[in-house]
Amino acid sequence: MVLDTVLGSCIAACIYDPDAGVGGMNHFMLPEGVDPNYPTTARYGVHAMELLISEVMKLGGQRRRFQAKVFGGGHVLRIRESLDGVPQRNIEFVRRFMNTEQIPVVSEDLGGYRARRVLFHPHSGKAFLKRLGQSEAELTAQEEMVYLISLKKQKLEGDITLF
Amino acid sequence: MATIMTVDDTASMRQMISFTLNSAGHEVTQASDGEEALKHARKKKFDLVIADINMPNMDGITLVKQLRDLPEYKFTPILMLTTESQEAKRQQGKSAGATGWIVKPFNPEQLLNVVKKVLG
Numbered sequence: 001m002v003l004d005t006v007l008g009s010c011i012a013a014c015i016y017d018p019d020a021g022v023g024g025m026n027h028f029m030l031p032e033g034v035d036p037n038y039p040t041t042a043r044y045g046v047h048a049m050e051l052l053i054s055e056v057m058k059l060g061g062q063r064r065r066f067q068a069k070v071f072g073g074g075h076v077l078r079i080r081e082s083l084d085g086v087p088q089r090n091i092e093f094v095r096r097f098m099n100t101e102q103i104p105v106v107s108e109d110l111g112g113y114r115a116r117r118v119l120f121h122p123h124s125g126k127a128f129l130k131r132l133g134q135s136e137a138e139l140t141a142q143e144e145m146v147y148l149i150s151l152k153k154q155k156l157e158g159d160i161t162l163f
Numbered sequence: 164m165a166t167i168m169t170v171d172d173t174a175s176m177r178q179m180i181s182f183t184l185n186s187a188g189h190e191v192t193q194a195s196d197g198e199e200a201l202k203h204a205r206k207k208k209f210d211l212v213i214a215d216i217n218m219p220n221m222d223g224i225t226l227v228k229q230l231r232d233l234p235e236y237k238f239t240p241i242l243m244l245t246t247e248s249q250e251a252k253r254q255q256g257k258s259a260g261a262t263g264w265i266v267k268p269f270n271p272e273q274l275l276n277v278v279k280k281v282l283g
Contacts, residue, residue, distance in 0.1 A: 043269050044268075047269065050176060050246060057219070062219070157269075161253060161263060163257045
């Protein structure tokens with residue numbers, strides 16, 4: 001099995017356990033500004049990471065053996081402001097998260113001005129990266145803009161049951 | 164103000180939960196899995212425990228069962244805060260003795276409301 005995604009300003013984090021031969025990949029962005037003094041401002045990213053981590057654990061991965069590869073955060077429109085600083089805060093978030101969780105980042109390709117296509121093979125932990133051309137970058141940027149707007153509208157909360 | 168223990172294997176999640184509870188004046192102790200939580204609980208009586216489900220060493224369901232076996236935790240509110248939304252899991256939590264089930268993503272305001280409710 002190979003996981004496949006296209007990234008503009010979004011981040012894809014790949015997490016795998018090399019001993020168990022299991023892993024996974026997510027794809028996310030942070031719609032709001034993040035202030036490290038207010039940890040809850042990063043909750044979109046933490047949630048995306050937690051979903052991935054718990055799925056890899058369910059597949060038999062051991063958290064202490066996890067390794068990570070992170071990609072994306074490109075300034076795909078060549079104008080930083082156009083995406084409201086999204087690429088940079090996505091990059092800062094994912095680095096801070098891996099550092100806090102003590103998950104070693106063994107490979108990364110972040111920032112720059114190009115869109116990327118990432119293929120991840122979860123069993124071996126191998127990742128393949130291809131930089132995309134301008135027309136694909138524009139298309140990706142448009143899609144991410146729609147995604148960003150939908151995230152900002154979305155209410156970020158799950159349901160509650162009291163027994 | 165209450166003493167609350169938050170149990171989650173993701174440090175970033177513990178930070179968010181602690182930050183939120185601290186902002187409402189609660190005193191928070193953190194544990195990274197069920198085993199560590201149980202150790203804390205044996206030494207000190209907390210007013211409320213908020214625990215994740217999927218954790219290494221000891222998962223959240225096992226933790227609830229073990230806590231309910233301790234006389235001083237028979238009636239302590241225990242909230243599960245988890246990415247698991249399946250009904251079957253929820254039922255497991257209920258029969259283990261959990262007080263409530265909150266599905267992540269984490270919403271600070273919502274959490275504070277439930278905490279207020281279960282602390283009575």
